[in-house]
Every structure is written in C-alpha cells, then in structure tokens.
Amino acid sequence: MAAEGLLHGQDAAASFDPLRPFLTRVAYRMLGSVADAEDVVQDAFLRWLGTDRAAVREPAAFLRRTVTRLSLDQLKSARAQRETYIGPWLPDPLVEEEEADDVTLPLMLALERLSPLERAAFLLHDVFGVGFEEVAKTIDRDPAATRQLAARARTHVRDARPRYKMEKERGLEIANAFFAASRSGDMGALGAMLAADVGLWSDGGGKRPAAMVPVLGFSTVMTLHRSLAVLFAKHGSTLVHTGTINGLPGFVTREADGELQTTALEIEDGKITGIYVMRNPDKLKHMH
Known part of the structure; x- marks a missing residue:
C-alpha cells in the first residue's frame, strides 16, 4: 500500500510540477504575496492528489480554476488584514530574470x-x-x-x-544612475532624473523605518533624499543586483542594518514618476 501511495503521489507530481510556475504566477498576481501564492498552489496540489485525474480532460484549465478559486477565498482575509496595515502596502517584490507579462x-x-x-x-x-x-x-x-x-x-x-515599453537596457541605466546619485548625495543628478509629479512609496510594514504616507511631489521627494543621503554617507548602502522588479527597472541593496531592500522605478518619457521601496523583512524572505 505504501508503494502504491508513493506511485500515486509521483504520478500526481509528474502532471502538476510542469504547471507549478504558471499556477504560482496566477496566484501571485491575484494575491501580491509570494508566500500566500505558494501556499495556494500547494493546497491545489493536495486537491490534485485527491482528484480522479483520469477524468480530467484539461489538467491546466482544471488547476488554473482551482488556484483562482482558492486565491479568491484568500483575498477575503488578505483585504481585511490590509485595512490595518502600517504605512503604504506594496506587493512582495519579484526580481524577474525573464520577460514577464505586463503586470507592473x-x-x-x-x-x-x-x-x-x-x-x-x-x-x-x-x-x-x-x-x-x-x-x-x-x-x-x-x-x-x-x-x-x-x-x-x-x-x-x-x-x-504601461503606455509604451521602455528598452530594458535604458531602464537599467536609469536605475544604476539613480542608485549612484541617491547614495552619493549628488542631488543635482538625482533631481535631473525626477518628474515634477514624482511620488515615493515605502513599505516597512511597521518592522523597519519607512515613510508612513506616500511622499508626493518633486520638492518633497528631494527633501527626503537629502536626509537619506546623510544617512547613506554615515552607514552605507551596498548594491547587490540591478534588474527588473515587478516589471519595472530597479535594484536590490543591502542596507546598514544588514537587511535587503528593493527599489523599483516607474519611468515615463525618460523621467522617474514613481519610486517603490520595499523594506518589510517579511516580504523579502523569499529573496535570501
């Protein structure tokens, strides 16, 4: 019986595992949380184990349906939790090596x-x-x-x-330039990159220092970066990786407290219109 159960599990995994990345993408897009998406997909696998798979004509459609329904259930509790979230809420950062869909x-x-x-x-x-x-x-x-x-x-x-697709290399050039200017305190270079209506959203989740409300407008964002430049000069900030984060050019850093941080940049007509900083350690666990 044990051997039969093992074979049953292997058979289920053989048909499920090739679909796992796609199913995880569906769940993540629904939930904005890597951990919750992985939990939903694992729950779908357990249901797949208990399904009469021979009767399922299209496993991909069946499993996509299962994952979507489980995600809808999860969203109800997630939305309640977000009402009491400390500071701005941002989705978990995904550092994407390959071209993803246009869900930025x-x-x-x-x-x-x-x-x-x-x-x-x-x-x-x-x-x-x-x-x-x-x-x-x-x-x-x-x-x-x-x-x-x-x-x-x-x-x-x-x-x-996105109204138009920016060339990836150009986006990464701007991300590298933003990192260099913001960490070195070159406010002239930094200001030249920002749009007049730029905004900054920082998610610390109450676990690390972060702006409690969105920082909106050129002068306010510049004032914040002048203060941050003083801290960076004292404590440092190390560039770990430059790449695409949730469909936007950005970078991963290790900050003075030893924790990772991601910064994603929304860019229009060559100017940065949005800066999205993830500092909540709970949302960065999957990146270690």
Whole structure:
C-alpha cells in the first residue's frame, strides 16, 4: 500500500510540477504575496492528489480554476488584514530574470482597488488570455456578467497600464544612475532624473523605518533624499543586483542594518514618476 501511495503521489507530481510556475504566477498576481501564492498552489496540489485525474480532460484549465478559486477565498482575509496595515502596502517584490507579462507594480496596486471578482476576470482574460466562457466557469458567473466585470476592471486600471515599453537596457541605466546619485548625495543628478509629479512609496510594514504616507511631489521627494543621503554617507548602502522588479527597472541593496531592500522605478518619457521601496523583512524572505 505504501508503494502504491508513493506511485500515486509521483504520478500526481509528474502532471502538476510542469504547471507549478504558471499556477504560482496566477496566484501571485491575484494575491501580491509570494508566500500566500505558494501556499495556494500547494493546497491545489493536495486537491490534485485527491482528484480522479483520469477524468480530467484539461489538467491546466482544471488547476488554473482551482488556484483562482482558492486565491479568491484568500483575498477575503488578505483585504481585511490590509485595512490595518502600517504605512503604504506594496506587493512582495519579484526580481524577474525573464520577460514577464505586463503586470507592473503600478498595475498591481491598481488591482488592489478592484473587487476580487473584477480582479480575477481581468487577470484571467486580459493578462493570461483565458476565454470568457472559461473565466465564467472559474468565478461561477455567467459570461455576460464576466465580461462586465472585466470591462469595469479595465476602466479602473487603464491609467496604470504601461503606455509604451521602455528598452530594458535604458531602464537599467536609469536605475544604476539613480542608485549612484541617491547614495552619493549628488542631488543635482538625482533631481535631473525626477518628474515634477514624482511620488515615493515605502513599505516597512511597521518592522523597519519607512515613510508612513506616500511622499508626493518633486520638492518633497528631494527633501527626503537629502536626509537619506546623510544617512547613506554615515552607514552605507551596498548594491547587490540591478534588474527588473515587478516589471519595472530597479535594484536590490543591502542596507546598514544588514537587511535587503528593493527599489523599483516607474519611468515615463525618460523621467522617474514613481519610486517603490520595499523594506518589510517579511516580504523579502523569499529573496535570501
């Protein structure tokens, strides 16, 4: 019986594991949390173990449906927790080596304003290319209602979608220049990179020092960086990696307290319009 159970598990894993990266991507886009996405996908695997797999004609569709429904359940409790979150909430940073979909960090923040069903309909149809009939089955709504959910979501997130794709190398050049200017205290170089309406969001989650509200506008962001430059001069900040973070150019640093930090930059027309800094150690665990 033990051998039979082992074979049963191996058979389930053989069909599930090739789909795991995609399923994790779906769950992460729904939840904005790496740990929660991994938990949802593992829960889906346990359900897959108990399923009559021979009767499932399309495992990928079946598992995508399972992961989406589990994510919808998880979102209900996650949204309640975010109401009491200390300071600005940002999704867990993903350092992406390969070209990902166009769900950038600003779009993920816009998705937070949607209802869970709007979020699911938009992500499944507009991002992952799932037909409305299948999306309707997944979220247990009729196709007409599902189209309306996706249309409403599209309207809400329109401004957060990238208007044009920046060349990756150019984005990384700006990220490197921003790191150098912000850490060396070269305020002239830093100011030349920033748009007039630049904003900075810093997520410390109450675990590390961070701005408790968004820092908005050129002069306010510059004032903050002048203060930070004094700290960097005393305590240092080491560049670990420059790359794409949640679809945006950015970098990973190790700060004076020994903790990692990520900075992602939203850039339009060659100017930085958004600076997203992750300092919450709970959201950086997966990067160690």
